[in-house]
Amino acid sequence: MEFRNETRVTQFILRGLSKNPNIQIIIFAVLLAIYLLTLAGNLLIVVTVHVDSQLHSPMYFFLSILSVIDLSVSTVILPKFLVNFISVHKAISFNGCVAQVFFLHFFGGTECLHLSLMAYDRYVAICYPLRYTTIMNRRTCLLLVVLTWVLGFIHALAQAFPATQLLFCGPNEINHFFCDTHPLSVLACSSTFVSEMVDIVNSGTLTLTCFLVVSISYAYIISTVLKIRSSEGRQKAFSTCASHLLVVTLYFGPLVFMYMRPPVSLPGDKMVSGFYTILTPVLNPVIYTLRNEKVKKAMKKLEGRTHINLIFI
Template identity: 60%
Template sequence: MDKTKNMNSTNGVVEEFTLLGLASFPKLSIVLFILLFVIYILILTGNLLIMVTVHLEPRLHSAMYYFLSKLSFVDLCYATVTIPKMLKDFISKSDTISPSGCITQLFFLHFFAGTESILLTVMAYDRYVAICNPLRYVNIMSKTVCYWLESLCWTASFLHSIIQVVMVCQLTFCGPNKIDHFFCDIHPLSVLACSDIFIIEIVFVANSGMISLICFVVLLASYIGIITTILNTSSLEGLGKAFSTCASHLIVVTLFFGPCVFIYLRPPVSYAADKMVSIFYTVLTPLLNPVIYTLRNQEVKNAIKSLIGKKLNK
């Protein structure tokens, strides 16, 4: 019998999993730790800066920036679900995780990923209202509506995540216990199951597919309306402002949804590219979002400069 299985299972039930990560490249551990640590600090700094700026700057107290600050909060939490554990594994000889820890990580991973998906969709709708109904924008996107939309994001993503977790909890793991990934996720975990995963596999894809389909339809409808309005705009200044307003959001949507569609809208089959793609949407997207929104948004840049100036002049 396999020695690893003996050490990590009792009565045929796995008691802990081993995250392989980049186990085949141990000499890179220190370099990767330093790189990932710097990235994590930048993620925390960038997203916290946007949250504080939106909160303190009265000029940014609108629906657009309200949702931007929530996106920064979700990005910060999303990165924190995986990166600290990855940092620990890079420098520790123990890269194991308990089944309960694995399930917890999986829950919060999908909870914050689902929240970000729906939040980006809500932000697309916000841009649609701002461009297509500018005179009614303040009334349509009132504080009450913003609160309801935010509640929708959290509630829907919770339901999405809890379904994933309930399905995973139906699986039996009796060995092997090595997860070929940096963190616990649906596909690399389900392929280790000893039980039949056919029905659960369908539920996984249907659950992710449903939330992706709804988000895609709303995003598509919003941007069809936006593009139609832009094309009918005779003013070059209005055209430029509308394009600038939407460009940042389109970039973020593409960076986030592209890798997620590749990973989750297919059966649980492991591909060599999965680990690299997952790093993109769990690490690079939270890092790039604050950069994209600040570099392409003059109001945010001016607000940050104003706040820094006030602090320096005190």
């Protein structure tokens, strides 16, 4: 009742990373290059896995799905961010802001769950190699992927819906380069207790569950690998997990910092957020291709096919 005479905010201004015009030009060029590399790198992995029959296994199927998710996360954030660089009025509508929160947490939550699924896949492959193809059959893999997307959707709904119930009556400048639950809560002129509790419980539960699944999977993996007598066998087993373990570390570190704490704005929030929304999606294809000979060979074969097709065309 006390807000009845207040003017409700219908749009927000995204402050971005810098107001210095010279710095903005540099940031724009760097982020545009990163986005194009993200598109190219992840699309290349998806196409390579689809085309090369030798990569038609659960490990590479999950890798291609990860690339689709990374593409989606970047596309939720970067196009709007880049448009704002060349716009005089760096605004986003209220509905657009809520939609960005929803899709950010939809793809972000799905990626968190998917990385846990990839850890479980490596656990089955190393700890139960003789039963691997039986356990991780095509139907099971598809069901597990669908489950991660459904849970990601539920997580996103739980994050975005409380934001729609908050009242915003000014100021409307978000101290960030995209819409998220923490920066929005700071601007609300109604009680944020419920949305803050939902945010902490929902994001905290998801992050902690995924972290435990990954930790337990790798605890069993390490225990099994250490029992292998051959040093070559141990090295081969560890090499199949090293890329995924590096990606998990790069992804979960920022998530724990951002979402397993009260919703307050900290000076390092923009940098940490940029790490898992901008840098991780462009780094993942590099990490997986540089450490995986099978993927590199498949990409060379794809390049050769493309070159031959262009000659005939």
